[in-house]
Amino acid sequence: MNRLAHRRTKIAALGAALLITAGAAGTALASGADVPRGKPREAAALTGTAKLYRPAGDDITFTFDAHLAAKDTMDPEKAYGTFRFEHVFPDGTSGWAEGRVDCLVTGGKVAVVTGIITDTEQDNKGKRVGISVHDQGRNDRLGYSWIGRDVAKQNLPKCMSSAPFEKTRAGSGDFKVLPWQPVYEQAAPKG
Template identity: 60%
Template sequence: MKPVMKRRTKIVAMSAATALLILTGAAGAAVASGSGAHAPQREVTAQREAAALTGTARLYRSAGDVITFSFDAHLAAKDTMDPRRATGTFRFSHYLHGRGAWAEAEVDCLVTGGEVAVVSGVITASDLPGARGKRVGVTVHDLGRHDRLGYSWAGVGSPTDTKDLPPCVSSAPFEKVKQGTGDFKVVPWRPEL
């Protein structure tokens, strides 16, 4: 056999062996991950959710009040045109000199625009008498380290005094977040108008 032919034969043989190793490795990885030839293929790209409000922060009060708000509210991409299909929870508490209360609400509406979010929910758990079953709304302005917040009971004094509040209603974000505590994140809503 000519030397050129031997070299070509070796290159072809090595290429075939390398391809076989790659295919064998890929098949082994597929078996190890639980997918096989008959397993359905998963979608590779994840779809962006329609809107979201997440994070926790403490509000600033010169008197020393300890006021905390936490959010985990989401609107799925498939529900882009219906903000009342939002899911999740939010929690808030207010204490001064050891006295106060906390509440947790189940999200029933979420609307966001740019860096601002309005979320509402019905209180499902609380140690504040008369709060369970009341709808409350909160507004967040995501300004990085200088987030702001407002709430539906700003004009009435207590979540228990909010009567017949519609979904996704709150006040302007007039409160300041205490420096170093804010990490609110707003995913802007982009409805198909």
């Protein structure tokens, strides 16, 4: 083999090795394996802050810090954390609420979180609400349970919300969804 052919073979082998390494690293990152060694990856998470897009000038902000520990992988109702939302209307009036997370389910880049409102100036303190998020980079989407005619009568169960129908304001979305990876027991062999 001449020197030029040998060099091309080495370059091709190096290129293949780099592609394999990059592919493995990408797969590890996508699976949430980018946690420090020895520390288990949490089962699911929804974090971040974004503002909703409203052409009338409303300023609506949602913030999440919701987690499901690795040890609770198969029990989304053991999720913990907080959420907050604030709505400032164009006339300057506003409303806000903070809450304690009581369920978190994620799948791919979509999360559904529910929780009990713990502090607000409205009359819905102690009420459960549900919020959904679709993490799409900086163009995230969001939905919430308090839509429709029967909102006042709603008795929302844990882990429920509407589809993420709202758009976030351009460039404001930074929600991060860590996909849930349930672990199912293997069926006993038949026989």
